[in-house]
Amino acid sequence: MPLLALKVLRNTLQLKVNLLFGGAMPKPTSTKSKARLNQGASADAEAASTQLSLTGTSPALPWTVSRVTQHLCAVLEEDAVLGQVLSVRGELSNVKKSSRGHVYFTLKDESASLNAVLWASRAASLPFKLADGQDVIATGLIEVYAPSGSYSLVTQSLEPAGIGALQLAFEQLKAKLSDEGMFDPERKKPLAEFPFKIGIVTASTGAVIHDMLRVINQKNPKITVTLAPVAVQGAGAAQQIAQAIAALNHPKLGLEAIIVARGGGSFEDLFCFSEEPVVRAIAESRVPIITGIGHEPDYGLADAAADYSASTPTAAAEHAVGDLTIWQDFLTDVGQQLPLSLHRGLDAAEQTLDILTERMLSGVKAVLLQAEAKLGLHAERLPMLMQQQLQGAAQQLAQYAASLEALSPLAILSRGYAAVLDDAQQTVKSVRQVHAGQKLMLRLQDGAARVHVDSVEKTDRTIN
Secondary structure, eight states: OEEHHHHHHOOOOOOOHHHTTTOOOOOOOOGGGGGHHHHHHHHHHHOOOOOOOTTTTOOOOOOOOHHHHHHHHHHHHHHHTTTSSSEEEEEEEEEEEOSSSEEEEEEEOSSEEEEEEOOOHHHTTOOOOOOTTTEEEEEEEEEETTTTEEEEEEEEEEEEEOOOOHHHHHHHHHHHHTTTTTTTGGOOOOOOSOOOOEEEEEOOSSHHHHHHHHHHOOOOTEEEEEEEOOOSSSTHHHHHHHHHHHHHHHHGGGOOOEEEEOOOOOOHHHGGSSSSSHHHHHHOOOSSSEESSSTTTTTOOHHHHHSSSEESHHHHHHHHSHHHHHHHHHHHHHHHHHHHHHHHHHHHHHHHHHHHHHHHHHHHHHHHHHHHHHHHHHHHHHHHHHHHHHHHHHHHHHHHHHHHHHHOOOHHHTTOOOOOEOOTBOOOSGGOOTTOEEEEEEOSSSSSEEEOOOOOOOSSOOOO
């Protein structure tokens, strides 16, 4: 498959046209329209049976455009270079994707350009994103498109020049996910020191899974392992790996760590672990992810997104599982040291209790002595305080008695006054309560006297 520069391709086409038409290059047309061109030019073909010679001799009759295009297509097909699949290197320009998924673009160099198309069926499987300015190698067939009188390269495959398609796809995705913060250290989740339930995403057969299970069993045979078998390379592997990671995140499984692993291989073999579905599944995992993909130099996007990246699958298993013997040795030491520690602890507690008891008794004694001193002081002052209280109460009582005596009716009677009572023993306060012939009682200081009212006289002066 020859690799042609655009300038060489242009010169080759120009030479073919010159040989056909004696110098002037007509506008080309496409082999896709061969059937239509054959129908439209059949009459012309019969009338103009004279063939063009390589010396540039013109046909006996004028040719139609369709006839010229048909003949040009035939010449291109028979050409040793242009009639077969060829590769063309150039810079991408005017990259456009149609609503149906077809990609139209121009290949150009410093002195020429070539229109090209990549049909949707092939564009869908392109691993990297096309962009203006990329240096690429396009492989396909030169075809003439009759309606516009132009030729173009119908591309069958595209790859970056100087760098592999997968490597370019890797760099593009790395930049995209890095901008999203998917590889930031702040996203990393801490690993459980001694997990007892882990999941493994890898192939169900082969040395990798057996070596990992051996290491896990040696370090901690009590661990429960859940295996999610997947394809670890090839078409569809990335989707399987991403789905397996999501499945192992189910809360019912209760996993404390997930190992994503694969043995060594080429960059192409390991590329499925750098595809976007896998990287996003790892970054979005609720359960911490440990990767062990390939060997020491291999480092993919899955490793960058993982919470911990080990150099190999075995190293990943080593790091994921805590060594149970360490705990067993620790517990053995604790069991041996526990009686001595308890004895020492009890001795220390007893000493502390003695000290606290002594301090407490000393404190209680001091409080009692203070209370006794205060009680003696109060006992000495109590009689005097009681006498003072009694004297004050006696004086206040005498004052109350004098006040009551001054207010007593008997005191008033002793000054020559009398209280007048009616038959109901109600005090008579006004002559309006008295009538002639009524009997009243006079209450005096030393007794009472009954009187008979002969008459009632009213006065204008009232005694308050």
